[in-house]
Amino acid sequence: MGYTREELPVRTKSTSLFNHLDTMPGDPIFGLMSLYAKDPAEEKASLTIGVYRDEQGKPWVLPTVRKVEKMIAEDVATNHEYLPMEGLHAFVESARDLLFGNPSPALTSRIGSLQTISGTGAVHLGARFLNDSLQPKRIWVSDPTWGNHHAIFDIAAPAVEQKMYPYYDAATCSLNFSGMMETLEEQAQPGDVILLHACAHNPTGIDPTKEQWKLIADLCERKHLFPFFDSAYQGFASGDVDEDAWAVRHFVDRGTLELVVAQSFSKNFGLYGQRVGAFHIVTADEQARDKALSHLIYLQRAEISNPPVYGARIVAFILQNAELKAEWEQDLLIMSGRIKTMRAALFGALQELKTPGNWQHIVDQNGMFSYTGLSEKQVLALRKEHIYLLTSGRASISGLNRDNVKMVAKAIDKVVRASGDAPAVAA
Known part of the structure; x- marks a missing residue:
């Protein structure tokens, strides 16, 4: 929106040239991170942002x-x-x-x-x-x-x-x-x-x-x-x-x-x-x-x-540097290997709970993220269980570790059973 010189509004303490702007929506990932940070629960899990976390849920600086x-x-x-x-x-x-x-x-x-x-x-x-x-x-x-x-x-x-x-x-x-x-x-x-x-x-x-x-x-x-x-x-x-x-x-x-x-x-x-x-x-x-x-x-x-x-x-x-590059490649194996292990752990925990649905896709998928198949309604229900992921059902597998994976699986099992809607049944 532009103004001619004659149309410029009279400036007062309560007016601004930018009041015509719409408020833009915030980024959903960073918004969820804020909700997670404010959650007072002792047991909670953030499966939102795409960053690598170690077994303690902490940022990891590669040794190399x-x-x-x-x-x-x-x-x-x-x-x-x-x-x-x-x-x-x-x-x-x-x-x-x-x-x-x-x-x-x-x-x-x-x-x-x-x-x-x-x-x-x-x-x-x-x-x-x-x-x-x-x-x-x-x-x-x-x-x-x-x-x-x-x-x-x-x-x-x-x-x-x-x-x-x-x-x-x-x-x-x-x-x-x-x-x-x-x-x-x-x-x-x-x-x-x-x-x-x-x-x-x-x-x-x-x-x-x-x-x-x-x-x-x-x-x-x-x-x-x-x-x-x-x-x-x-x-x-x-x-x-x-x-x-x-x-x-x-x-x-x-x-x-x-x-x-x-x-x-x-x-x-x-x-x-x-x-x-x-x-x-x-x-x-x-x-x-x-x-x-x-x-x-x-x-x-x-x-x-x-x-x-x-x-x-x-x-x-x-x-x-050939020696340093070889060390870095070992760091890659540690990160990718831990994520694969967490995929298998989540799948195994859901299998153990006999959670309705076919969850094979969790281990078939690759990399940091999993499209879990959970619906928006189920994802919102998970927040009440102190588990945070995007409403699309995308989960950052890096947010899982040995201490929280069973808690996450139990929460998923609970909301899936309550909703009566099991992901990937047709798989």
């Missing part, structure tokens, strides 16, 4: 990260100068090589990379860049997806229509692959962008199989869709960085698809507050790569100028 922090602090050459606009060179190269598997010189010449403000900043930069350069009419997003995807594209690419492709089958708590493929086959148009989760789909925890990924790549080639990968959990999901990058590498190896990838180091390095990320574009040739990268750097200059250095230094230090 802790070691490198000390090394950086003791290095007299360390300073706090500005980075180049594209970021710390050692980090950008390391991030690229981790994602694409030490690409050949021929492939490297086609990959443009720069450092971003974590994965969120990478998605935002990519959305704005594609909006300006390709001017797509539509972007196809999984139903459901990470909630912030919608907000980012609303802000960075407001003219691009967001279309949803089926992803989650509520009847079986599994991937609706046929619905996904049929919708894209029938409705997607050449030039459309398709947003894909590289691994550990957020919020469902359900990933396509390798054979299904091949069919998705076939469709992108055939329909001339532009893939936009969001890679937030490489190595954190399975414990194997190569396994978790398989889908991205398969698309690139075909040699026929140009694409972009948003990459985050929050989960796999535990650097949540450092906001370490990267954005990569794979083009058909080196000339296109250089042109695209120049536009990305131009946008970067206008938005943040220079990315932060500390977290990027930690990642680069680890990835460029």
Whole structure:
């Protein structure tokens, strides 16, 4: 809403130029965290925010990260100068090589990379860049997806229509692959962008199989869709960085698809507050790569100028040292292994209680999150039992530990029996 000079309201102590604004809704995850913090119950569990917690429910600084922090602090050459606009060179190269598997010189010449403000900043930069350069009419997003995807594209690419492709089958708590493929086959148009989760789909925890990924790549080639990968959990999901990058590498190896990838180091390095990320574009040739990268750097200059250095230094230090990288890979196995153990523990506790429904999906899903199949009514009932998760039924498995998993299972059993509605009965 704008005003001409003649229409400007008379300023008084009780008036503001901003009173016309609507109040925007708060983020549901952080709102739930606040409710949990205020809950006076001694026994309670938060399965909300997507951060790793140890067996005591505490934040965990990776031992390898802790070691490198000390090394950086003791290095007299360390300073706090500005980075180049594209970021710390050692980090950008390391991030690229981790994602694409030490690409050949021929492939490297086609990959443009720069450092971003974590994965969120990478998605935002990519959305704005594609909006300006390709001017797509539509972007196809999984139903459901990470909630912030919608907000980012609303802000960075407001003219691009967001279309949803089926992803989650509520009847079986599994991937609706046929619905996904049929919708894209029938409705997607050449030039459309398709947003894909590289691994550990957020919020469902359900990933396509390798054979299904091949069919998705076939469709992108055939329909001339532009893939936009969001890679937030490489190595954190399975414990194997190569396994978790398989889908991205398969698309690139075909040699026929140009694409972009948003990459985050929050989960796999535990650097949540450092906001370490990267954005990569794979083009058909080196000339296109250089042109695209120049536009990305131009946008970067206008938005943040220079990315932060500390977290990027930690990642680069680890990835460029074979011994430290091996130690970090053991840290990944600890985190991913604990989450798998908690999935099995929750499933086992529900089985022991003979909770109505089929809960196999909890162990079949992958990564930090589980789409439990619980309804909004059941989730709200769980809050009365001091268990907090999103109304969609998404639970952060990392919030479980040996001390609370049986309590959570008993609460789920109670609300499911009371509601008479058992998830995944049709599975």
